[in-house]
Amino acid sequence: MGAETHSPTTTAWKPTDKWLLGIVLAVINFWLFAQTLLNVIPGIRGQLGVEETLANLAVSVTSLFSGIFIVVAGGLADRLGRVKVLYAGIWLSIAGSLLIALTPENLGGLTSTMLLGGRVVQGLSAACIMPSSMALVKTFYEGKARQRALSFWSIGSWGGSGFCSLFGGLMATSALGWRSIFWISVVLSILALVLLRGTPESKAESDPAAAKRGFDWGGLVAFIVLLVSINVYISQGPALGWLSLRGLGLIALAAVSGLVFLYIETHRAGAFVNLKLFANGTFTGATLSNFLLNGAAGTLIVSLGLVQIAAGMSSLQSGLLTLGYLIAILSTIRVGEKLLQRFGPKKPMLWGSMITGVGILLCSMTFLYIDQYIVLSVIGFTLFGVGLGFYATPSTDAALSSVPDNQVGAASGIYKMASSLGNAIGVAISAALYVAGQAVNPELIQSWGLFIGRQDNVALRFGGAIGLLFNVLMVVIAIAAIIVTVPAEPKDRVPEPEPKEPHDVAPPAFGN
Incomplete structure (x- = not known):
């Protein structure tokens, strides 16, 4: 097993609550701010003067480029330094947010170029931040302290994704407007740089053979x-x-x-992608299910877009439907940590996936009256959050704890690549099915006698059901993947190092 290498100050340096807050702020820049377009794009598309297909591309392209380059960034973090790559990612986040905040309206190619360009840069930012920050957490924490720190890291990612619809809707309908979302992102990125200042460099042991091979x-x-x-x-x-x-x-x-x-x-x-890592069953199950559950983000763009069109809701009103999702995911991430410590990763990963599937299934019942659908979607989004809260920390810990330290950058890169690509592909397919379903003959849909209430929008509601049921299917496949690949007691988990003396142990995250 390769060793970690650090700067000379590392042995005297300990992560603090403020440092971990800086990590959370860095991670949340993608999952909270960049992901707000899932909810606000229907409202700003007309204002910017872009076509629906280009708007859908703008939603998914950030996750796409994050997924493409995240393994590269993870490998660079191992070789060049995880702190350097983390800082680069935060600066890229600032640049991407500025491009979007300054995107002009109705200027054709310039508008499209700045919008898509900003989204691409945000994707590159996430590619740098996610694997480097995760690797730093594993480097500076051990045992239960690491699991606790990963829970707060998950609050930045899963919690940010839970808050993005509500936050985006709130800002878009406020006097500040939707552009304020990205100005706030710039401010918090700068704050993250301040909180992370002084972090000692960390990288994997150099491999002369790899250097000779080239990229x-x-x-x-x-x-x-x-x-x-x-x-x-x-x-x-x-x-x-x-x-x-x-x-x-x-x-x-x-x-x-x-x-x-x-x-x-x-x-x-x-x-470029170390496929040998997939020989590890635990890593494979965690990564594949992570891809599929992140793909279920398509639930947000379809369900929230549906109620905005079918029920005339604003982006804020539709975002309020996800309030239970936010509360549930933030309150259950630590529960997932405790379940991991008691049962190992497999059971909480399965329980979380099953609860998530039930929640999405409730959101797919678009054949009901709109009032009934709103109630079910509130319950559904809440269950969605509970399930992801149970799943998040066990899955992340299972993926990272089963690989050697000298491969943690590459492994975390692949794991988070699964997050980003799952998000990009899931959103793209869900949106495409949503649009395609609307092209079905309304008279044919009415002949089934399934859709009650208004009949002038049955094609819209049918498209929504098709897009949402695709997300249910992904969760079902994720459950099967966990059952098949993740052992009840992972035999390939890398043992934790022997506990250090009490004065050398990293302090608990946020004092808990």
Whole structure:
């Protein structure tokens, strides 16, 4: 097992509550601020003067670029320094937020370029921040203190995603307007830089053989082409034509680049994505289920968009439907930590996934009266939050605790790549199914006798049901993946080091 390397001051340095708050603020910049577009995009699309397909692309492209480059950033964090990469990510977050906040209205190409450019930069920021911050948490904490710190890290990610719809709706309908979301992001990014100042550098032990091999540019390029072609096909399908020449060309491009990627990664030493990590059952189950549960973020864009159109709700009113989600996820993340300590990772991961699936299923009942649907969606989003709260810390700990220290940067990069790509692909497919379902003949839908209440919007509600049920399917697959791959008592978990003397133990996060 490779050793960690640190600056000379590391042995005397201890993480404090303020330092951990800085980590949380860095992580929350993506999950809270960047993700607000899931809720506010229906309201600002007309104001900016962009097409619906381009708006949907703007929603998913941030997670897409985060997923593409997060493994690269994780590897760079191991080699160049996790603190350096973390700082770079925070500065990129500031740049991306500024681009979006300053995006002009109705200027055609300039508007589209600044909006999409800002979203791409935000994705690159998340790619840098997530693996480096997670690796630093594992480096500076041990045992239960690490699990506690990971819970607060999860508050930044899962909690941020829980608050994004409500926060985005609140700011968009306030006198400050939707642009204030990204100005606040800039301010909190600067605060994070201040709180993290003085963090000693941390990196993995250098590998001379890896340095000689060089970077796997071929694998990276094939990976980029694969994911961009898939995302463009999904998000732009209604405009391009699903079976048009251009659409079929994108499918062919994705297939060829995917095969090239697999060939390179399985034949090259020092591959861009270390596929050997997936020989570890615990890591595989945690990562695959993480991909699928993050894909369920499509629930937000479909359900909240549906009530804004069908019921005339504002972005704030629709965001209030997710208040239970926010409260539940923040109050149950620590419960998930305790369940992990008592039962190991598998049971809380399964329980959390099952509760999440039930919650999304309730949100998919768009055939009811709107008042009934609103009640069920409030309950559904609350269960969604409870489930993710149970799942978050056990899954993260299972993924990181089962790999050697010298691979934690790459492993955390792959794990968070699963988060981002799941989010991007899940949102894109959910939105595409939502739009495609609306094209079904309303008379055919009415003939089924399933949709009660108003009949002038049955196609809209049918599209919503299709998009939401796809998210239920992803959760079902996640449950199956956990059952098959995660052992009840992981045999491949890397043992924790022997406890240090009391004066060397890292202080508990936030005093708990």
